[in-house]
Amino acid sequence: MRKIGLLLIVVAQLLWSCGLNNSDSEVVADKYDRKAILVNWVDNNIMPSFQQYKSKLENLKSASDDFIATPDMAQLEEVRQKWLEAYKTYQYISMFTIGKADEIQLSKYSNTYPTATEQIAVKIDSGNFDLNGASFDVVQGFPALDYMLFGLGENENAILERYTTNTNADKYKGYLSALVNRLTLLFNTVYDDWQSGYKAIFIQKSDNTASGSVNRMVNAYIHFYEKDIRTAKIGYPAGKFSTETYPDKVEAYYSKKYSKELLLESIMAAQNFFEGKHFNGNESGPSLKSYLDYLTIKGKSEESGILLSKLISNQFYKSLYTANLLLPDLSQQIITDNTKMTATFNVLQRNVAYMKSDMTSAMSIAIDYADTDGD
Amino acid sequence: MQIQTVINTNQMKQFQEYLNRTTEAAPLATFRILFGTIMLVSLVRFVSKGWVKTLYIEPNFFFSYYGFEWVKPLGNFTYLIFLVCALSCALITIGYRYRIAIILFFISFTYIELMDKTTYLNHYYFISAIAFILIFLPANAYYAVDARLKPELAFQKIPAWCIDSLKLMLGIVYFYAGLAKINSDWLFKAMPLQLWLKPQYDLPVLGFLFQQEWTPLAFSWAGMLYDLTIPFLLLYRKTRFIAFVLVVVFHSVTRILFPIGMFPFIMIGATLVFFDAKSHHKALKYLSIIFKINKTRFDNGKARFTKTLNGAAIRIRILICFFVIQLLFPLRYLLYPGELFWTEEGFRFSWRVMLMEKAGYTQFIVKDAVTGNSFYIDNSEFLTPFQEKQMAFQPDFILEFARFIQDYYKQKGIHDPIVSVESFVTLNGRPSRIFINPTVNLAKEKDSFLPKNWIIPFEDEIKGL
Numbered sequence: 001m002r003k004i005g006l007l008l009i010v011v012a013q014l015l016w017s018c019g020l021n022n023s024d025s026e027v028v029a030d031k032y033d034r035k036a037i038l039v040n041w042v043d044n045n046i047m048p049s050f051q052q053y054k055s056k057l058e059n060l061k062s063a064s065d066d067f068i069a070t071p072d073m074a075q076l077e078e079v080r081q082k083w084l085e086a087y088k089t090y091q092y093i094s095m096f097t098i099g100k101a102d103e104i105q106l107s108k109y110s111n112t113y114p115t116a117t118e119q120i121a122v123k124i125d126s127g128n129f130d131l132n133g134a135s136f137d138v139v140q141g142f143p144a145l146d147y148m149l150f151g152l153g154e155n156e157n158a159i160l161e162r163y164t165t166n167t168n169a170d171k172y173k174g175y176l177s178a179l180v181n182r183l184t185l186l187f188n189t190v191y192d193d194w195q196s197g198y199k200a201i202f203i204q205k206s207d208n209t210a211s212g213s214v215n216r217m218v219n220a221y222i223h224f225y226e227k228d229i230r231t232a233k234i235g236y237p238a239g240k241f242s243t244e245t246y247p248d249k250v251e252a253y254y255s256k257k258y259s260k261e262l263l264l265e266s267i268m269a270a271q272n273f274f275e276g277k278h279f280n281g282n283e284s285g286p287s288l289k290s291y292l293d294y295l296t297i298k299g300k301s302e303e304s305g306i307l308l309s310k311l312i313s314n315q316f317y318k319s320l321y322t323a324n325l326l327l328p329d330l331s332q333q334i335i336t337d338n339t340k341m342t343a344t345f346n347v348l349q350r351n352v353a354y355m356k357s358d359m360t361s362a363m364s365i366a367i368d369y370a371d372t373d374g375d
Numbered sequence: 376m377q378i379q380t381v382i383n384t385n386q387m388k389q390f391q392e393y394l395n396r397t398t399e400a401a402p403l404a405t406f407r408i409l410f411g412t413i414m415l416v417s418l419v420r421f422v423s424k425g426w427v428k429t430l431y432i433e434p435n436f437f438f439s440y441y442g443f444e445w446v447k448p449l450g451n452f453t454y455l456i457f458l459v460c461a462l463s464c465a466l467i468t469i470g471y472r473y474r475i476a477i478i479l480f481f482i483s484f485t486y487i488e489l490m491d492k493t494t495y496l497n498h499y500y501f502i503s504a505i506a507f508i509l510i511f512l513p514a515n516a517y518y519a520v521d522a523r524l525k526p527e528l529a530f531q532k533i534p535a536w537c538i539d540s541l542k543l544m545l546g547i548v549y550f551y552a553g554l555a556k557i558n559s560d561w562l563f564k565a566m567p568l569q570l571w572l573k574p575q576y577d578l579p580v581l582g583f584l585f586q587q588e589w590t591p592l593a594f595s596w597a598g599m600l601y602d603l604t605i606p607f608l609l610l611y612r613k614t615r616f617i618a619f620v621l622v623v624v625f626h627s628v629t630r631i632l633f634p635i636g637m638f639p640f641i642m643i644g645a646t647l648v649f650f651d652a653k654s655h656h657k658a659l660k661y662l663s664i665i666f667k668i669n670k671t672r673f674d675n676g677k678a679r680f681t682k683t684l685n686g687a688a689i690r691i692r693i694l695i696c697f698f699v700i701q702l703l704f705p706l707r708y709l710l711y712p713g714e715l716f717w718t719e720e721g722f723r724f725s726w727r728v729m730l731m732e733k734a735g736y737t738q739f740i741v742k743d744a745v746t747g748n749s750f751y752i753d754n755s756e757f758l759t760p761f762q763e764k765q766m767a768f769q770p771d772f773i774l775e776f777a778r779f780i781q782d783y784y785k786q787k788g789i790h791d792p793i794v795s796v797e798s799f800v801t802l803n804g805r806p807s808r809i810f811i812n813p814t815v816n817l818a819k820e821k822d823s824f825l826p827k828n829w830i831i832p833f834e835d836e837i838k839g840l
Contacts, residue, residue: 032574032576033576034574034577206577207577208574208575208577209634210634219760227755231753235751239750240750240751241750241751241752241753242750243743243746243748243749243750295570295573295574308806349738349797352736353736353799353807354807356734356735356736356767357734357735357736357767357768357799357800357801357807358734358801358806358807360734361570361732361733361734361801361804362570362804363574364570364571364574364732
């Protein structure tokens with residue numbers, strides 16, 4: 001019945017069209033292919049960034065192994081360097097909270113901050129380094145490493161002392177190692193899942209339903225932009241969500257010099273993803289931007305005369321520009337001049353509105369995972 | 376004066392005659408069976424999809440309808456309401472203790488509907504409306520357990536108005552839905568259909584057509600004409616069959632294109648009531664063979680009459696009031712200034728279906744009037760993504776949440792919280808623009824049926840009814 005029904009309506013529509021004056025209709029471009037976007041995401045963004053992150057984590061692991069074997073200043077510096085590199089790459093992969101990463105809550109266990117230093121101390125003291133458990137998100141991941149590498153003492157020697165002459169030195173080393181292992185293990189679970197079949201599933205689900213990959217990915221992406229960048233990196237510490245500021249709630253608080261760098265990386269990651277830029281290289285492929293350009297309907301954005309995709313891209317540039325004016329240590333920025341943080345928050349904010357309302361509306365994407373009925 | 380009275384008594388007489396006219400009860404019996412079955416399936420589907428949990432148990436906050444703030448989910452007991460509702464469906468289907476069953480169904484279903492307006496759907500409202508009508512109809516007079524057990528309740532014929540009132544309800548739904556489509560966005564911009572159809576490029580045949588500029592336009596016009604004419608095509612015997620084919624085609628297509636759940640089946644099932652008794656008898660005969668039911672037992676030739684206007688008067692009067700409200704309530708939007716699609720004052724409960732693609736973004740700001748400190752609200756702390764999405768473009772939701780925020784922070788010790796909102800909304804593909812006046816303290820505004828003057832007026836114009 002359904003097929004007959006379809007046929008009938010198609011015939012009806014064809015007959016209908018004959019009666020319409022079609023002379024002034026525009027030439028319509030070829031149909032758009034969501035699958036092409038998914039392929040571009042997977043081949044040129046997701047997998048390359050995953051591979052790089054994986055190797056950065058391996059570097060971190062070997063550096064921390066070396067440090068544990070011979071804990072000296074040079075090795076500590078090496079671990080810190082590798083930690084920073086991995087952390088920066090992490091900014092590019094954390095938006096992909098779909099599939100396994102969503103299931104095992106990769107970002108919750110990799111980057112929940114502020115880290116709970118007192119709990120970490122208790123854990124180290126107990127010698128039980130088990131990191132499985134929902135409440136242990138605050139004692140692991142990059143923020144915990146940040147504390148372990150930069151925050152254990154007043155100065156470099158005091159930090160190094162923890163790993164050398166301290167009576168608990170073995171436990172400190174053990175905890176450091178547990179943190180690195182856990183970070184690596186979690187990501188490898190995600191990586192292996194993509195390698196062993198999820199990639200194909202992801203690409204194959206190119207339909208326009210709530211569970212389709214584009215839909216899920218856009219939701220994950222907006223969540224990343226709104227919650228992980230705007231709210232967590234700027235909003236919370238700058239006191240946008242409270243009556244006071246929290247300079248100690250910035251990302252990478254203990255290293256005191258990388259929070260801005262990480263912020264910039266994450267904004268670039270968001271922009272690159274939007275524009276479909278390849279992770280390695282400068283070319284771009286099918287993306288949200290080109291999809292938006294395709295869907296952009298006559299009369300859309302007439303008001304400003306600028307395409308929505310252009311508005312969003314421009315807003316990313318503005319965000320980068322404004323964020324770049326901040327001090328390297330956002331914590332310091334909050335204390336000396338919080339208005340610059342607020343300014344950054346505001347430019348980031350505009351894109352939340354563009355993406356959450358205009359973009360999802362244009363793509364007719366449901367902004368929630370709930371697969372409920374409409375009417 | 377004299378003439379007036381004569382006409383009135385004449386009309387009165389005609390009306391009394393109409394009330395006494397009888398018809399076969401079979402169509403009402405099949406309607407009852409289909410209604411009960413489809414609703415039972417819908418409820419089982421709803422529960423098995425886990426929606427009771429995600430929509431009514433997990434959220435911490437629920438948006439109430441004006442005047443129904445006392446209707447809230449009951450935690451895990453919410454399942455009990457669904458159970459009662461499902462059981463009453465089963466009773467309705469077999470026609471056992473029908474009156475109690477349909478009343479229970481109406482109450483439990485409407486209660487579910489009222490628990491959180493985030494999930495408002497026109498077709499849920501339609502179900503409630505139909506259930507309300509069914510309370511007053513003798514749907515258990517024929518082919519029902521009640522009729523079998525109590526022969527004094529069994530009638531082969533029932534008053535014609537019983538079936539006509541269902542037809543009238545369906546007619547109102549379609550016709551008003553059609554009227555709502557007579558607007559410039561729908562008919563000339565093919566909005567929002569072109570937004571929804573274009574991304575569906577991967578459907579066979581249709582997907583290609585959806586990329587053509589004329590297709591959404593043709594669908595828009597066809598949809599409008601369908602809605603306006605279908606009640607009449609169904610009423611008129613000669614066009615009835617083709618009308619039903621159209622019903623099936625139309626609802627099948629919408630089912631393929633949009634996530635509308637059970638609605639197409641409900642409508643297809645409901646329109647069967649327009650067919651004459653012969654086809655219903657035939658259908659029931661088949662049913663009798665399958666379930667080994669003695670159908671002839673119900674064909675007793677007895678007719679149930681509407682007693683005098685005094686006897687069944689209360690029933691008739693209630694239904695007349697109900698239909699007057701049904702006819703007038705959707706028109707209340709005319710009393711409001713401003714663009715209906717933008718302000719949504721008078722939008723719900725008016726059979727305005729699929730008319731808008733609207734999305735928005737709301738950022739609430741709380742300011743302590745004493746200290747001058749202000750901060751942003753993280754909506755997701757209180758709302759589910761679904762609720763947040765629905766709130767973003769509906770002013771009454773925004774107000775209700777603002778007042779909740781006020782109470783919340785009062786309890787947290789802020790003496791006089793000022794709640795304002797930065798919001799952007801996009802409507803039918805227009806670029807998003809500011810929605811709520813950001814300088815207004817929403818904590819001081821009250822919800823009512825009065826126009827909400829804190830909505831920034833719509834700058835464009837949508838012409839039409």
